Amino acid sequence: MSTLATWREIDLGGSVAGGTSEKYKTGNWRVEKPVIDYEKCIRCLICWLYCPEPAILRTGDEVKIDYDYCKGCGICAEECPKKAITMVPEEI
């Protein structure tokens, strides 16, 4: 990170340029990470719909977990009708 702004330089009233959340990676908040078993996955996209972040990325019918932002909440694993997503403890 570059040098932090002084009070003379900092933006007015706690306002900042948009898009800052992209720079703030929340992946290290995780205790458990979701892992998709693509053999069981039927591409129903329910996990993609339910992910509150969104940290499940979709290309066509293919889904992929974005571990940079996934906080490990486990909603995808809970909602998967085929039990294709397993929550695996993160290694410390």
Place this chain on the structure above:
Amino acid sequence: MMAEALARQHKLALTGNDAVAYAVKQANVDVISAYPITPQTFVVETLSRYVYDGELNAKYIAVESEHSALSAVIGASLAGARAFTATSSQGLAYMWEALYAASGLRLPIVMALAARALSAPINIHNDHTDFFGMRDAGWIMFNGEEAQETYDLTIMAFKIAEDPRVLLPVVVSYDGFIVSHAITNFYALNDDVVKEFLGVRTTGPRIDPDNPRSIGVLALQDSYFEFRRQQYEAMENARQVIKEVFKKYGETSGRNYAPLKEYMTDDAETCIVAMGSTVGTARHAVKTLREKGEKAGVVGILQYRPWPTKEAEQLFSRFKRIIVMEKAMSPGARAGPVYEDIASTIYPKHREAKMVDFTYGLGGRDISAQGIIDIYKLGKELVDKDKTDKVQFYGVRE
């Protein structure tokens, strides 16, 4: 008044509340939001009528609480609107959280406050408890003595708030009922004069879809302090801006304002300090005291925040005795808020002036000219006997 200045205005007879509403209409605000029921005062009722009758092209948002009223005005101000709200006592207390949001977000909001007591017990009458309760919220704070000052301050408030060097909210306070509900004569500037004086709002943070920004962000240990330090500086800048706006307004209206109003202070040895409608009564009392040979004077506080430090130091360090009258109390403190401001201004450098603090008029208890003469005499005696360590209560049954 100079004929030239007189040609720019007209004379009205209105209540303090209606004088504020008239100023807000002339300021051509875009958004008004208010909670319309007690403890609201009818300044917003008059404004709603102006909007309904098409005299003011503004959006009037009636909300369910004062917290929501100020929040709606905050949103409107962020959208670029010139925005106004008004409240009193419990309503201001309910706004407390949003007061800090308005100043922290650096929004040029103007609010009218008909100053009144706070519960419990319930009381609807005038004192300055609500006003001093918002002392540290980062708002510029004025107090109008009567309708004329209140009208003038309301117009000037928009100019000061919207200055790019400031961008802070402004509260214009005036004594509940005594000023808010009493009809008096005052001069109002003509509509076109106000329009030219204020222009349209062009400054301050705004929501702009072409330039998206995050507003009201989380700022933790690494940046919160910097934002607050910057806000402090805006209040410091306001000193100069207020001076400039007072000067320009003086040239326009013929009414010249100063942060501290002086009466017979030139050779005064004992000075009475007051705020709000009491200042006028104090002038009358001092006139009587002068006739009896007392070297008395009055200082009325018009600008409370930013506290006029330089002017106050020069002025108050001249007196032998300073008798501070406060319509508010600070339980457990050395003295009331005005006493503490004056003491902290003069005592680091000047030790000559001695001070005594009086609490009076809480919950609307009346103060007469004779009452002020009594306070003057007792205050003088207490100072001369060095018995000033306790706050005095005037007019309470002992």
